[in-house]
Amino acid sequence: MIEPKAPRPRQVYLRRRIMALAGAVVAVFALAWGLTLLIGRGEPEVGAAGAPEPAAPPPTESSTPAPSTSGSAAPGSSTPPPSEPPPSEPPSEPPPASPPPPDPKEPCPDGTTAVTAELTAPSFRVGQRPGLRLVVTNNGPACTRDVGRGQRELAVTTAAGERVWSINDCSAAEGSKPRVLLTGERLTFDVTWAARTSAPGCPTNRSPVPAGDYRLFPRLGKIIGAPAPFTVAP
Known part of the structure; x- marks a missing residue:
């Protein structure tokens, strides 16, 4: 015959309830942990493999100084090696100093002194009395020329070269007159001719020149200019 079960002590029931409650808490935590794992698989973790890389920062200018020209370019660099500066040209010699201007006190050369008749x-x-003129022109630098009465002469000849008249026949060809002539300066000496013949010593039997063709010659010192032709009409 089975004996009826006796009632168990109260401590046994309390222990069973505590264990049941702890098991329920553990189950709840396990369920929450499992849900967390399921949800976490759909989102990439920060820093995990397969995550998108952050965008590279924009390039900035570098303050690194340029490489020295004495060194060679780095291997694989596209920058060409610096070229050597061209050799400097030697300084050019200064132009020679211009010669000083000629002294105006120096005598005028005959080659730069022009003597003409007008x-x-x-x-x-x-019977008419024409006006004659001796012209002296300096075609060179400033210089000094004696243009005194002793150096000047006007003379008339026929077209064939026969001597007819000279201003020195009846006027004393004496006296000097040094004169500084500038470049291009022109001096004139005018004479009125009586249109009569003359001879050295100024003879008294002078006669009017007849009609014909004549030449007027100018002279200054040893310079004799080209003659100026003219005509005496009857």
Whole structure:
């Protein structure tokens, strides 16, 4: 015959309830942990493999100084090696100093002194008194020339070269007159001719020049200029 079970002590029931409650708490935590794992698989973890890489920062200018020209370029660099500066040219010699201007007190060379003759008209009648002119021109640098009465002369000849008249026949060809002539300066000396013949010593039997063709010669010292032709009409 089975004996009826006796009632168990109260401590046994309390222990069983505590164990049941602890098991329920553990189950709840396990369920929450499992849900966390399921949800976490759908989102990439920060820093995990397969995550998108952060965008590279924009390039900035580098303050690194340029490499020295004395060194060679780095292997694989596309920068060409610096070229050597061209050799400096030797300094050019200064231009020679210009010679000082000629002294105006120096005498004028004959080669730069022009002597010409002019008339007031290329033709005049017998008995008229034409105007004659001796012209001295300096074609060189400033210089000094004696243009005194002893150096000047005007003379008339026929077209054939026969001597007819000279201003020195009846006027004393004496006296000097040094004169500084500038470049291009032109001096003129005018004479009125009586249109009569003359000879050295100024003889008294002078006669009017007849009609014909004549030449007027200028002279200054040893320089004799080209003659100026003219005509005496009857």
